[in-house]
Amino acid sequence: HIERALIERLGDVGRKLHTGRSRNDQVVTDVKLWVREASDRLDGLLRDLQAALLESAERDRDLILPGYTHLQRAQPVLAAHYFLAYVEKYQRDRDRLADCRRRVNVLPLGAAALAGTSLPIDRDNVRRRLGFDSVAGNSLDVSSDRDFALEFVFDLSVVALHLGGWAEEWVLWATTEFGFLDLPDAFCTGSSIMPHKKNPDVLELIRGKTARVTADLQRLLMLVKGLPLAYNRDLQEDKQALFDAFDTVSASLELAAALVRETRFRKETVAARLEDGFLDATTLMEHLIAQGTP
Numbered sequence: 436h437i438e439r440a441l442i443e444r445l446g447d448v449g450r451k452l453h454t455g456r457s458r459n460d461q462v463v464t465d466v467k468l469w470v471r472e473a474s475d476r477l478d479g480l481l482r483d484l485q486a487a488l489l490e491s492a493e494r495d496r497d498l499i500l501p502g503y504t505h506l507q508r509a510q511p512v513l514a515a516h517y518f519l520a521y522v523e524k525y526q527r528d529r530d531r532l533a534d535c536r537r538r539v540n541v542l543p544l545g546a547a548a549l550a551g552t553s554l555p556i557d558r559d560n561v562r563r564r565l566g567f568d569s570v571a572g573n574s575l576d577v578s579s580d581r582d583f584a585l586e587f588v589f590d591l592s593v594v595a596l597h598l599g600g601w602a603e604e605w606v607l608w609a610t611t612e613f614g615f616l617d618l619p620d621a622f623c624t625g626s627s628i629m630p631h632k633k634n635p636d637v638l639e640l641i642r643g644k645t646a647r648v649t650a651d652l653q654r655l656l657m658l659v660k661g662l663p664l665a666y667n668r669d670l671q672e673d674k675q676a677l678f679d680a681f682d683t684v685s686a687s688l689e690l691a692a693a694l695v696r697e698t699r700f701r702k703e704t705v706a707a708r709l710e711d712g713f714l715d716a717t718t719l720m721e722h723l724i725a726q727g728t729p
Contacts, residue, residue: 455556457548459578459666464543470587473681474536480688481525487695492518501714508712524597531590539583542567546574549665578666581659584677588652591680598687599645602638609635614704619697641687648683651676
């Protein structure tokens with residue numbers, strides 16, 4: 436279909452679409468172009484979420500929260516410190532994606548089916564035109580390589596895990612038992628039978644989507660298990676998992692940034708609870724040590 440359209444527009448030169456090329460190196464090139472663009476899109480979404488967290492840290496910079504280990508009250512921390520912890524996590528996610536992008540940005544075109552071509556193609560010219568950093572060094576390897584897809588979806592799985600942990604925390608903090616957060620109504624639903632309920636559905640769905648993304652990674656890992664060198668038709672099955680992981684994480688990141696910007700702490704409730712749980716015990720111990728008490 437594409438070849439026919441090119442012939443209609445360009446004449447005989449359109450018939451040269453496959454000259455020195457195969458579906459095999461063309462498809463993996465297209466997938467790499469897509470992953471490269473998807474990585475840049477995700478980096479922007481992660482940066483927006485970091486910005487939302489920074490805004491919240493600035494807004495609640497003087498608020499003191501109970502910090503937890505083992506879900507037991509441990510020591511007091513500033514709300515800003517809490518928000519900035521997630522900024523660090525998402526920065527590592529961005530760094531991983533940037534590192535993955537370097538390995539994505541290697542041009543496969545010229546490998547043809549598996550053994551290159553005897554025709555006088557100019558791979559470096561194509562590399563420059565398509566914005567790749569380098570050309571693949573081995574045609575047998577690159578025609579079957581999906582390492583970059585595995586790495587990309589692994590990176591997405593870590594993002595999803597970070598989002599899921601944050602969502603679980605806020606689901607807990609929005610309960611009557613904690614009472615720390617007032618979630619915006621637009622991100623919650625009522626019960627079908629209980630008129631007093633305000634269910635944190637969006638947070639629960641973000642948490643649940645973690646399973647979907649990690650399953651996409653498992654699907655890709657099993658897909659390439661035991662595949663011999665060069666192209667195999669199995670590899671056409673990589674697209675669904677790849678696209679699904681990207682779509683799922685992208686939507687979750689967009690919602691997470693909106694939730695962070697619009698959710699507010701119940702400061703009076705938090706302050707009233709700070710006296711519970713001996714949060715200053717460690718500070719007292721360190722004070723005694725500074726006074727010479729062993």
